[in-house]
Amino acid sequence: MRPATTRIFSELAREALRDAMRRRIVPVIAVFALLSLLAVDSCTSCAGSSQVAQNGKQVSVDDISGWAGMLIFSVLSLWTMVLAGLLASDHLAETVFDGSANLVLARPVRRSEFALARLAGALGIAYVTGAVVLTASTYLLYLRNGVSLGAAVWAGLACAAGAFVVAALAMALSLRLARVATAMSVLFLVGAITFVNVFTLFGASLGRVGHVLQYFTPPLCTAVVVALKPWIAPVAPAVDPTIMALKLGFWVVASALILLAAFRKQELGS
Amino acid sequence: MATVALELSGVSKRYGRRYALRDVDLSLAAGSALGLLGPNGAGKTSALRMLLGFTRPTAGTVRLQGLSPRDPASRVGLAYLPERLTLPSRMTVGSFLRHHAVLAGLNGAEIDRDVEAVLAQTGLTARVRDRIGSLSKGLTQRVGFAQAFLARPNLLILDEPTSGLDPIGVRDARDWILAARERGCSILVSSHLLSEVERTCDQVAIIDEGTLAAKGALDEIVEAGETLEDAFVRLVGK
Numbered sequence: 210m211r212p213a214t215t216r217i218f219s220e221l222a223r224e225a226l227r228d229a230m231r232r233r234i235v236p237v238i239a240v241f242a243l244l245s246l247l248a249v250d251s252c253t254s255c256a257g258s259s260q261v262a263q264n265g266k267q268v269s270v271d272d273i274s275g276w277a278g279m280l281i282f283s284v285l286s287l288w289t290m291v292l293a294g295l296l297a298s299d300h301l302a303e304t305v306f307d308g309s310a311n312l313v314l315a316r317p318v319r320r321s322e323f324a325l326a327r328l329a330g331a332l333g334i335a336y337v338t339g340a341v342v343l344t345a346s347t348y349l350l351y352l353r354n355g356v357s358l359g360a361a362v363w364a365g366l367a368c369a370a371g372a373f374v375v376a377a378l379a380m381a382l383s384l385r386l387a388r389v390a391t392a393m394s395v396l397f398l399v400g401a402i403t404f405v406n407v408f409t410l411f412g413a414s415l416g417r418v419g420h421v422l423q424y425f426t427p428p429l430c431t432a433v434v435v436a437l438k439p440w441i442a443p444v445a446p447a448v449d450p451t452i453m454a455l456k457l458g459f460w461v462v463a464s465a466l467i468l469l470a471a472f473r474k475q476e477l478g479s
Numbered sequence: 480m481a482t483v484a485l486e487l488s489g490v491s492k493r494y495g496r497r498y499a500l501r502d503v504d505l506s507l508a509a510g511s512a513l514g515l516l517g518p519n520g521a522g523k524t525s526a527l528r529m530l531l532g533f534t535r536p537t538a539g540t541v542r543l544q545g546l547s548p549r550d551p552a553s554r555v556g557l558a559y560l561p562e563r564l565t566l567p568s569r570m571t572v573g574s575f576l577r578h579h580a581v582l583a584g585l586n587g588a589e590i591d592r593d594v595e596a597v598l599a600q601t602g603l604t605a606r607v608r609d610r611i612g613s614l615s616k617g618l619t620q621r622v623g624f625a626q627a628f629l630a631r632p633n634l635l636i637l638d639e640p641t642s643g644l645d646p647i648g649v650r651d652a653r654d655w656i657l658a659a660r661e662r663g664c665s666i667l668v669s670s671h672l673l674s675e676v677e678r679t680c681d682q683v684a685i686i687d688e689g690t691l692a693a694k695g696a697l698d699e700i701v702e703a704g705e706t707l708e709d710a711f712v713r714l715v716g717k
Binding site for chain 2: 217
């Protein structure tokens with residue numbers, strides 16, 4: 210009899226996570242995370258002791274701390290999403306093209322179980338890294354600038370959903386493209402979407418291409434910024450958080466389905 | 480258990496304009512051992528890939544233990560040893576076998592018992608903590624056999640199983656295959672070593688240029704005074 214799906218998935222996901230942790234990129238990620246935290250510590254330590262001038266007029270640091278917090282949180286969220294995409298860009302494809310997936314798929318294992326487990330393995334590393342840097346950064350911002358923690362929780366969830374979307378799409382793409390091309394695509398797409406998101410959020414018009422990108426691509430940056438609205442009030446983007454959550458939810462489901470469809474069609478060597 | 484372990488009916492597989500297989504009918508009765516022979520590029524690997532659900536046929540139907548190979552239930556009790564064996568180099572032999580034992584459907588104490596048994600069978604007990612990447616090609620092939628024998632499979636699909644083994648390893652592999660056959664396991668072996676096929680299989684199918692050149696019991700294929708090698712050369716015309 211075929212083992213239960215939950216048992217197969219948990220076994221595959223555990224192994225995929227162990228496999229991801231054995232990669233040489235992991236120590237590099239840890240160093241980057243540490244550097245990010247040091248940078249955040251440095252950026253947030255000026256509260257109450259510095260003077261900022263805007264157009265020659267003195268501005269309180271507290272007035273801009275929310276914006277600085279939003280900027281820090283958004284950058285770290287995008288970093289987490291890119292990390293998820295880069296880790297996913299060969300976590301499934303490598304097993305397919307070196308043939309190691311074949312032994313597993315010759316067992317009573319569904320392709321969907323295997324693909325989602327590999328995705329979980331790549332995401333595991335990205336989520337742990339993201340959780341550490343975002344939690345530590347939020348804590349520093351909370352202690353020094355008094356930002357609200359509730360907004361950070363929602364923004365963290367938006368970041369997790371965005372990382373899922375980027376990783377699933379990168380994994381699907383990696384079945385068709387070489388690893389370097391997939392990694393470059395991740396960087397380009399996240400960069401382009403962020404660029405359009407940021408400019409559109411605050412009222413800029415980027416023409417037809419910008420409109421298409423803003424409307425039809427996952428709201429990676431927008432969702433995080435919208436969740437952090439309380440930090441930057443009263444100047445905040447006029448976007449309905451519910452619509453944003455629905456759009457992101459749609460992309461989570463769609464990206465998973467795209468990955469499963471791509472892997473279902475994939476011909477395996479032997 | 481299905482009475483036919485595996486079956487290809489009118490199967491063709493085309494890559495672009497080239498046919499890898501054309502209208503092939505092939506079956507393996509449960510409990511039998513079939514040697515799949517053919518020159519390089521004849522279509523043997525394409526046939527195995529379709530049987531395992533790795534690729535879809537362009538035409539025809541494939542059944543594995545009575546089910547579509549895309550149905551994971553068709554692979555319950557199946558074990559596979561590929562020609563190009565790529566194992567996760569960073570795993571230890573023991574953790575790799577335990578991983579496959581779970582996927583094969585074993586639970587709790589069964590896992591340890593079965594892993595120990597296949598380690599002993601394949602002479603790998605002393606290597607259980609070694610990383611797979613540190614093993615020689617022959618030992619890696621033994622690990623491949625060890626995973627194939629987990630959970631006492633009822634269908635073995637072996638693609639060039641003795642590749643990379645030394646003469647003692649070849650003899651051991653033959654003994655393992657014969658032992659599996661004796662306990663009723665259905666076996667499909669694709670091999671270039673005709674003498675091994677002759678010793679381990681009761682049926683032979685010869686594929687040449689994507690078509691089935693011959694299929695039947697060994698004594699039907701091999702004429703009086705011939706070896707299997709003679710018959711092979713006669714049938715593929717080379």
